[in-house]
Amino acid sequence: MxxxxxxxxxxxxxxxxxxxxxxxxxxxxxxxxxxxxxxxxxxxxxxxxxxxxxxxxxxxxxxxxxxxxxxxxxxxxxxxxxxxxxxxxxxxxxxxxxxxxxxxxxxxxxxxxxxxxxxxQVAGALELGATSINASALGSTTENTGSYATGAMQTATKLSMSQRETPQAVTVITRQRMDDQDMRNLDDVVQATPGLRMAAARPANSEYFSRGFPITNLMFDGLPTTYNADWVAAADMAPYDRVEIVRGATGLMQGAGNPSAAINMVRKRPTHDFQGSISAGTGSWDNYRSELDLSGPLNDSGSLRGRFVGAYQDKDGFQDYAGRERGVFYVISEFDLNDSTTLTVGASDQNDNNNINWGGLPVNPDGSHVNFSRSKTFGYTWSHQDIDNKTVFAELDHRFANDWRGHVSASKNWSDFKLTGAVLEHYATYQQRVFNQKRNYDQSTYDAYVSGPFNLFDRQHELVVGASKRQLKTSGKGGNMFIPVADIINFDPHSVPKPYVPDSYNLSENIDQEGLYVTTRWSISDPLKVILG
CATH class of the missing domain: 3.55.50.30 (Phage tail protein beta-alpha-beta fold)
Incomplete structure (x- = not known):
């Protein structure tokens, strides 16, 4: 027991x-x-x-x-x-x-x-010396990285921050993703971006929305331009390295903007090593496209570098006599004035020529279908919408000591819009409303800032101080007239020669914006940053 x-x-x-x-x-x-x-x-x-x-x-x-x-x-x-x-x-x-x-x-x-x-110790084992492992982290440029992300972006605050550090809803569409998903123009990019919506403003133009508001400003390398969905064509993506999208207000970058979103298209830059590519493709409805991209040093030392990008696309549609043609060229050069200063100059041109139908197919008086073929069109062979966008730009970048940087940039854009079209209408009888419109945009944007780190209270913080100016001059004129249509069943797009449409209105508009801005990011502690602007 x-x-x-x-x-x-x-x-x-x-x-x-x-x-x-x-x-x-x-x-x-x-x-x-x-x-x-x-x-x-x-x-x-x-x-x-x-x-x-x-x-x-x-x-x-x-x-x-x-x-x-x-x-x-x-x-x-x-x-x-x-x-x-x-x-x-x-x-x-x-x-x-x-x-x-x-x-x-x-x-x-x-x-x-x-x-x-x-x-x-293992017999015969070798004792190695110190080993250095060098890794190349993602930078801001996305070309040739194979990545769907970028290491840093500046569209929200002009501070170089990662997407994770940016205190707004942001999306970056990289060059790799554009190539993989065949995104050829800004319409494709917008449709692939969460929170953005696209709608047709005209048959060949698109309007973009975010958070219920239209997006009225587009940015090129951080410089804002006014975007009018009625008169400006969607940008071709061949000249661009990436597109950075910030949803919500970005007054610091766009001045008197709106609460929708900022779309910043960042151009491709010359490379220090030679590279080149050529591509061609074809699709349904006689859709043909080709691209050429050449980049590299222009002198032995590599202090002068250049790049050329060209693209051409021609396609028809399922409707008779409908088609779209686009030509794009982009040139840019970088000059290393010294070890700390780089001058960049460039120019681009995008020319769109469209022949499109401005109206849908009519129905019988009782609302029933007339059983037209889907290829039927009520436009004329002389209908057209031509848009030519030209841009020249320059940048001067200087790197001071202690990681400070000074940057001055300027851009000038000309957009010429010409339209002659017809739309079928029915009141007592069928008739074509023929309209003629011309619109000219002349935009200039200037920006200068300095940025860098500073120490205070034993911690390192960041500061950006700058000034910007925008000028927009636009003029337009146009008019319309009516042509009777006797027989819609046997309508012939060749039946009427191009009429003379007198101008019945003129308009002009001038907008100037000037601004000063300051942005700072305070490092309160390792996990806590405060951004003020």
Whole structure:
């Protein structure tokens, strides 16, 4: 019969006693001051001041463990008869152990619990020197990275921040994604961007929306331009490296903007090494497209670099006599004036020629279908909508000491719009309303800023100070007239020669904007940043 009057030790005490017994029986030497693994991990890379004289290896290891405040385990038979040269100076734990054990034939390996265990070195193993591992992180340029993300963007605040650090809803459509998903113009990019919506403003023009508001400003390399969906064609994507989209108000970048979104198209830049590509494709409805892209140094030193991008697309539609033609060219050069200053100049032209139907197919008076073919058109062969967008731009970038930067940029854009079309209408009888419209845009944008880090309260912060100016001059004129249509069943697009449509209205508009801006990002603590502007 068991004596239940003698209490059994609690389970936790028994475990501790057993663990100590195992250490002693195994001939293990354990340093004083055992630390929990979390603390040991924190001290692994910390520089520690050691003062250990030459001594038998087991004694030297004991002193090392106490001074480094780590757990170090070894078998007494391993250190018997071995000595250590000692250790003087500041070392990390790993460096110190390597010096203490030099020539002993043993090394210390850190275990999962943070403690160190002495093990024999593998015979014939080579001891390698310091190894440097260099990795190229993502920058702002996305071309040739194969990535669907960018390392930094400036569209929201002009501060160079990652998408994660940007305190707004942002999306970046990279060059790789545009190529993979065959995004050929801004319409394709908008439709692939979460939170953005596209609608047809005219048969060959698109209107963009975000958060219920129209997007009325487009940006090119951070410089804003006025976008009118009635008169400006969707930009071709061949000259661009990426498109950065910020949903919500961006008054700092666009001045008197709106709460919809900012779409910033960032141009391709010349490369330091030569590269070139040519592509061609075809699709349904006689859709043909070709592109040429050449880039590289223009002198032996590489201080002068250039790039040319050209694209041509011609396609028909499922409707008779409907078609669209587009030609694009883009040239840019970079001049390294010295080691710290770079001058950039460039120009682009996009010419769109469209023959499109401005109205749908009519129905019978009772609303029933007339059973027209889907290829039927009620436009004329002389109907057209031509848009020519020309741009010249220049930038001067200077890199000061202490990572400060000065940047001055200017851009001028001309957009010419010409339209002659007809739309079928029915009142008492069928008739064609023929209209003639012309519109000219002349836009100039200027921007200058300095940016860089500064130290305050023992922390590093960032600052951007700049000024901008925008000028928009637009003029337009047009008119309309009516042509009766006797037979819609046998309508012939060749039946009427191009009529003369007198101008019945003229309009003009001038808009000037000037602004000063300041943006700063304060590093309150490592995980907390505050942006003010």
């Amino acid at each position: 068991k004596d239940r009057s003698i209490p059994r030790p609690p389970l936790r005490k028994r475990s501790c006693v057993s663990a100590v017994s195992m250490l002693l029986l195994g001939g293990l030497v354990v340093t004083e001051g055992l630390l929990i693994p979390q603390v040991q991990a924190q001290t692994a890379d910390r520089q520690i001041q050691f003062s250990i004289n030459p001594a038998p290896l087991d004694q030297a290891l004991g002193q090392f463990g106490r001074q480094a405040a780590i757990a170090l385990s070894t078998n007494a038979s391993l250190t018997a008869g071995k000595t250590s040269q000692g250790l003087k100076g500041q070392y990390s734990v790993a460096e110190g152990l390597a010096h203490i054990l030099a020539g002993s034939g043993y090394s210390a390996v850190q275990q999962a619990n943070g403690a160190y265990l002495l093990v024999p």
